[in-house]
Amino acid sequence: MKAAPFAYHAPATKAEALDMLAGLDDARVLAGGQSLLPMMNLRLAGPTHLIDLNGVPELAGISRAGDALVIGTMTRQRAAERAALVHEACPLLAEAMEHVGFQQTRNRGTVGGSIAHMDPTAEIPVAASALDAMLTVESAAGARQFPIGELAEGYLMTQIAPDEMLTRVALRLWPKGHGHAFEEVTRRGESFCVVCVAALATLDASGAFSRLAIAIGGLAEAPVRLSGIEADLVGARADQDAFRAAGAAAGALAADEAPFAPPAYKRHLAGVLTERALARAAGRARRAAA
Numbered sequence: 001m002k003a004a005p006f007a008y009h010a011p012a013t014k015a016e017a018l019d020m021l022a023g024l025d026d027a028r029v030l031a032g033g034q035s036l037l038p039m040m041n042l043r044l045a046g047p048t049h050l051i052d053l054n055g056v057p058e059l060a061g062i063s064r065a066g067d068a069l070v071i072g073t074m075t076r077q078r079a080a081e082r083a084a085l086v087h088e089a090c091p092l093l094a095e096a097m098e099h100v101g102f103q104q105t106r107n108r109g110t111v112g113g114s115i116a117h118m119d120p121t122a123e124i125p126v127a128a129s130a131l132d133a134m135l136t137v138e139s140a141a142g143a144r145q146f147p148i149g150e151l152a153e154g155y156l157m158t159q160i161a162p163d164e165m166l167t168r169v170a171l172r173l174w175p176k177g178h179g180h181a182f183e184e185v186t187r188r189g190e191s192f193c194v195v196c197v198a199a200l201a202t203l204d205a206s207g208a209f210s211r212l213a214i215a216i217g218g219l220a221e222a223p224v225r226l227s228g229i230e231a232d233l234v235g236a237r238a239d240q241d242a243f244r245a246a247g248a249a250a251g252a253l254a255a256d257e258a259p260f261a262p263p264a265y266k267r268h269l270a271g272v273l274t275e276r277a278l279a280r281a282a283g284r285a286r287r288a289a290a
Contacts, residue, residue: 003040009051022140024049031113068170073112092180096127116166121192126217130198136168152222178202179285181277195269199277219255238282247275
């Protein structure tokens with residue numbers, strides 16, 4: 001199938017793009033196009049106006065600002081995957097990127113586009129959730145910020161207004177010596193994940209958790225943080241009992257129905273992958289401290 005007719009717009013600046021969003025009815029912005037264009041071709045989306053952001057270089061880039069890694073919405077996924085700054089300061093994101101689709105799709109797909117699309121099986125939003133991402137959206141009237149946990153309002157639905165676009169993602173960086181891990185199960189190869197888990201951990205001198213974060217994707221319309229078990233395990237020794245406790249908490253979460261993955265299977269995967277991810281993250285933290 002082919003997309004329904006639409007008017008194409010190619011702004012050269014962010015301000016120009018925001019003015020178009022403010023003045024055009026039924027407009028969508030085009031970032032990497034890895035999700036929007038297939039939806040348009042299948043007639044699942046049919047905007048009257050398409051605003052192509054690929055000619056707006058100011059929307060791309062990776063930098064460090066204090067304790068945050070700041071990524072422009074148009075930064076290619078492959079660029080983030082290969083960036084030395086990402087590997088050094090935010091290795092969880094680099095590891096998660098390796099699981100995103102195929103290299104060819106990562107060459108075009110953008111970091112911000114994946115988050116704004118908010119596919120429940122997408123890896124980048126899960127890593128961003130574990131990293132307590134703060135999102136910046138802008139319109140011609142101004143900018144506002146909110147945490148990634150407030151983004152989703154339903155399946156493939158977000159609080160980004162029709163005249164707004166995501167412009168920046170700020171990931172909270174963890175201290176040197178922390179451990180990280182990203183685990184997922186897919187139906188085949190590099191296809192969409194069934195369930196994925198991102199974990200971060202730091203240990204104190206006695207080998208107990210001093211801080212941890214666990215985010216799970218694929219269970220619901222948005223990533224789920226295990227905030228309760230994170231708090232419970234602080235001060236507990238990072239051993240198999242702790243890993244099992246995290247897995248049990250993940251396995252008790254509610255899960256959506258999917259044609260190829262019933263809720264019970266998703267809960268099973270959430271438990272197994274959480275236990276595995278936390279064990280790997282703790283192991284990395286332990287080796288870093290040795």
